Amino acid sequence: MADLQILGNEEQLQAAVAGRDARFDGWVFLAVTSTGIYCRPSCPAVKPKREHQRFYASAAAAQEAGYRACKRCRPDASPGSPAWDWRSDVCARAMRLIGEGVVDREGATGLAQRLGYSLRQLERLLIAEVGAGPAALARAQRAQVARTLIENTDLPMGQVAFAAGFASIRAFNRVVADVFACSPTELRAKTRNRAEAGGGAISLRLAYREPFEPSNLFGHLAASAAPGVEEWQGGAYRRTLRLPGGPGIAALKPGPGYIEARLRVADLRDVTAAVARCRRMLDLDADPQAPMEALAADEALAPLVAKTPGRRVPRKADPDEYAIRAVIGQQVSTASAATIAARLAERYGEPVDDPDGGLARLFPDPAALAEADPAHLPMPGSRKRTVLALAAALADGSVELGPGADWPTARAQLAQVPGVGPWTVEMVAMRAMGDPDAFPAGDLGVIKGAAALGLGAGRALEARSQAWRPWRAYAVQYLWASSEHPTNRTPDHTTDDETEREKADA
Structure with a gap:
């Protein structure tokens, strides 16, 4: 134990x-x-x-x-442990990578190599921390994914086994029987109201801990959506995903007590990675009680927490993409940054087929952008140089921001890129890496929100924020929400984000 x-x-x-x-x-x-x-x-x-x-x-x-x-x-279907969401030690990084399906694709040895440990060292650390080694943790995850697909889709059992990461039907049948005390067929027979996996789409329900406030999550994602890469359609945030086996599409919609997810993947083995990225993007594994208690202890923030409990931190599915887009967004409006990102995707992004909407491209990977012609980057010269330098650093691995990244190391690596300052570092830490203590004190929205609450600015705000640690990224959400910016509300209809973009560009 x-x-x-x-x-x-x-x-x-x-x-x-x-x-x-x-x-x-x-x-x-x-x-x-x-x-x-x-x-x-x-x-x-x-x-x-x-x-x-x-x-x-x-x-x-x-x-x-x-x-x-x-x-x-x-x-097995409960939200993931919040510990892996707010920690940056090797066990937390290992758990995030296992959640991405790394063990299924590269084996336990590949996981250990990514983290810079021997397999024996990693097994010892994980067993001491969570009572199981990487192989057992990956097996439990495969069982959970299998159960979700068995109960929520009409996929044939062979495809379920493949999508869940099992190497064979025999292993799939054995593990399901061991973990759930019934066969896959029996498990499906007990389920009602399954969603059809028609047309290659898979519909799932993503659980979270209550309370859950969706407004700022979907507001940020919709308002900053780059046309062709992301869109708000029919009450759902839709975006393209760069997955290990090829491009995918996720549509996420708030439901009663869950997030409705509709996934399209080129390779069924990417379901695990797609789900992990959707959960991380919406901060679904967070424990809302811990940040709420810490922030409510501050008399200035307490009324905001009481008014809208359960705010989460909006993130991006691809950390590298967000880092580049954070640089693009320096000193320009949210709408203008989204427009520039869309133009880059149209020129350098991989095409995607979307039978359900208007998505057409993946955001360019860093290697493609690193080779881009500066003349094709619609931004000032200094920012062009920063984008190209950051893309090159991400492409060659000198900056690592993925789920296995060490947050302090990644911050230091980012700070070495010319043109990347403290605001960009903290925004990337918050919205790409998921550090719950990231605090962009120089952000205009944070400054305005703090001023409205009488919290001061500069060193005074930094000093006040120390009492909020390690949950300052959640404090940012409440400070941002003090304004009427469209990022703080869920769009009312499909074109809300387009309207705001037109206003900003006018």
Whole structure:
């Protein structure tokens, strides 16, 4: 069993089970020795005696110990542990890469190499932290993806196995039976209201922890959408994705208690990576309670937190893309930056077929932009040089921003790129890497929001923000929301982002 110091005090965990406290779901998993089943702490179907309770830091650890997933509370489908969202140590980076499907594509050895560790070292660290090694963690993820596809789509079982990352149908059948105590066919037979995977699209529901405030998430994504790469259509944010097996498309729409995701992928094995990127883009694995408690302790922020609890940090699916677009957006409006990004995609981006809307291109990868003709970059000369320098650094690996990146190292690497200043570094840390403590104190929206609340500016604001750590990126969302900018509200209809763009360009 994983160290209880990591999970929390055992009495607290037992109290959480007794009170069916949903705040612990995803943080810790309850296994019951008398039934051989593991559950969420909030599971309504179980209230075991204390001597029968065992606690694990991951579903994989519970499965490794021989427990099967509860059929009622579905613990494997709970939002991911928030620990991997706000930490930058090697275990957190490993968990993010496993979530991207790296072990399925490159094996546990490939994961270790990406992180600069030997496989033995990495296994030892992960077992100490979450009770399972990389292979077991990847196996648990494959089982969860398989269950999601079995229950939510009409894909043939062979395609489900392939999409979930299994090497064979036999392995798929064995793992599903071991983890869920029934065959894939039996699991599907118990499911009602499956979405059809017609026309190559896969419809899924992405879970999150309550409370959840979608306005600033979808407002930012829609208002900054680069036409052809992103769009707001029919109440959904749609965008192209650069995936390991080829281009994909994701459509994300807020639903009652979940995010409705509709995915198109060139290779079914990319479903895992596509889901991971969508979850990261909408900050769906966050624990909203921790930042809310920290920010509500500040008398100036408390009314804003009470008014709209559960704000999340809007991110981009591709960290490299956001970094380049952050440079493009220096000292220009959101709409103008989106227009420039669209022009670059039209010239240098890979074509994408979109049968459902108006998406046409992937945003150019760094290697393509690094070779771009400066004459084709519609921006001032100094910014052209910064874009080209950053693209080259991303292409050759001297700047690493992906899910396996070390945040302090990435900040230092970014700062070495000519033309990349503190604002850009902090914006990239917040919206590309997902650092919850990123704080662009010099951002105009932050300055205006802080002034409206009487929080001061410059050193005074930096000093005030120390009490918000490590959740300053969430404070930024509340400061931004003090204005009436379109990024702070969900668009009312398809053309809202286009209207705002036209106003800004006029």
